[in-house]
Amino acid sequence: MIRFASRILVVALALAAGLAHAAQPATVRVDYAHSGNALSEQYALERVLIEPLPWPGNAARPFDNTNRGQNRVEVVDAKTGDLLYSRDFSTVFGEWRTTEEANKISRSFEESVRFPKPDRPVRVRILKRDERNQFSVAWSVEVDTDAQEVVKKQPAAPAKPIPIHVSGPSPDKVDLLILGDGYTAADMKKFEADARRLTQHLFTVSPFRERARDFNVWALAVPTAESGISRPSTGVHHASPLGTRYDIFGSERYVLTLDNRALRDIAQHAPYEFIEILVNNETYGGGGIFGQFSTAAAGNEWANYLFVHEFGHHFAGLADEYYTSPVAYAAASTRMEPWEPNVTALRDPANIKWKRHVKTGTPLPTPWPKAEYEEASRAYQKKRAALRAANRPESEMSALFREDLKATQALFASKPHRHEVGAFEGANYEASGYYRPMMQCLMFDRSEAFCPVCQDGIADIIDLYAGSARQ
Numbered sequence: 001m002i003r004f005a006s007r008i009l010v011v012a013l014a015l016a017a018g019l020a021h022a023a024q025p026a027t028v029r030v031d032y033a034h035s036g037n038a039l040s041e042q043y044a045l046e047r048v049l050i051e052p053l054p055w056p057g058n059a060a061r062p063f064d065n066t067n068r069g070q071n072r073v074e075v076v077d078a079k080t081g082d083l084l085y086s087r088d089f090s091t092v093f094g095e096w097r098t099t100e101e102a103n104k105i106s107r108s109f110e111e112s113v114r115f116p117k118p119d120r121p122v123r124v125r126i127l128k129r130d131e132r133n134q135f136s137v138a139w140s141v142e143v144d145t146d147a148q149e150v151v152k153k154q155p156a157a158p159a160k161p162i163p164i165h166v167s168g169p170s171p172d173k174v175d176l177l178i179l180g181d182g183y184t185a186a187d188m189k190k191f192e193a194d195a196r197r198l199t200q201h202l203f204t205v206s207p208f209r210e211r212a213r214d215f216n217v218w219a220l221a222v223p224t225a226e227s228g229i230s231r232p233s234t235g236v237h238h239a240s241p242l243g244t245r246y247d248i249f250g251s252e253r254y255v256l257t258l259d260n261r262a263l264r265d266i267a268q269h270a271p272y273e274f275i276e277i278l279v280n281n282e283t284y285g286g287g288g289i290f291g292q293f294s295t296a297a298a299g300n301e302w303a304n305y306l307f308v309h310e311f312g313h314h315f316a317g318l319a320d321e322y323y324t325s326p327v328a329y330a331a332a333s334t335r336m337e338p339w340e341p342n343v344t345a346l347r348d349p350a351n352i353k354w355k356r357h358v359k360t361g362t363p364l365p366t367p368w369p370k371a372e373y374e375e376a377s378r379a380y381q382k383k384r385a386a387l388r389a390a391n392r393p394e395s396e397m398s399a400l401f402r403e404d405l406k407a408t409q410a411l412f413a414s415k416p417h418r419h420e421v422g423a424f425e426g427a428n429y430e431a432s433g434y435y436r437p438m439m440q441c442l443m444f445d446r447s448e449a450f451c452p453v454c455q456d457g458i459a460d461i462i463d464l465y466a467g468s469a470r471q
């Protein structure tokens, strides 16, 4: 009976979401090329289009004041210069730029920004962080969304969005779209089950748990011919509608799509502000870029963790708090205060940015069993690399991850400051010079909870999209 009633409620809410859309402006998308190398970058306009669905965002929250990400988009009145809309984000280009390859060649990536359709010509500005970490304009282009060359008609939806968790009209909620890649027509039931299972898990983790009613979750997958996505390091190459694959930038567990247009052309058929792509693979892997999308291997034993950790990058711009795993990026030569809310260079301990969580008397930096942890971590990384090199079954890798987590819990168990917020050295892929807020957090290892600083960072973004509905 309760099930039946809740089904009716979901349908009613989905209808309400549709009705509320009637009053919403259209969604504008500007596609552009972002190219360059480690030393220089360029932008060029590709197309302006009107997406098939109305703007899913909240008209009362046009400006992003969170100060996250490498970039910011600003939409201003072309005549007066008045700011109409802004959002912060990071890009795949920005990540690629920090890899070795960017010292050798130039590459081009397609990017998009979306905003509510204005009633007058606008100037769209892309800002980037300067050497002081402040935003300055990198590119700007005039856009008349009523001009003849704006693409106003889109192809029909290749698949229908499935309502997974609908809480109310899109403009009042965070709209999360779960896309599937590597699912065949026969795998569609599995895709829906994966999306439901991982959504359920997301809402067991604070602060998503307390704010579940601030979210709508939709799922959409375009069937593929073969199950699973490409994993070139093992000779597996599959065509897939989103172009998601493993081995991005030479990292075997890094899963992204570099085909932004394919992604946006599919995503536009559901209301969305955030995207998590589930790949129909067992092999451990994922990725997440602030304001773009995140990915997770839905068939992996650690899928719950992957889904939430990568979503932390995508949704709130959280940094990795770990530093002992090999990553695709080269070390940053300077130690500027990072914009990510959960890591600090600790230049001014008395004014640490998460001060409100630090109890009086907690030493900064905060001691922790760093040397022992690093020694154990080196041994673990060796085993991990050996398992991958020998292409061992995924179950062996999952078991190693369980063992590693258990060992870390045991090492940290009775240590002073175990459950305190402080400044623990080692974070953001660096063993020294960057500090994380707690000994352990979902952004540090495969543990189950976000530290209070990460929780704050997530809550800020929920407020930006659904601030009126705090419970």
Ligand SMILES: [Zn+2]
Pocket: 321, 342, 437, 438, 441, 442, 443, 444, 450, 451, 452, 453, 454
């Ligand atoms: Zn954290």
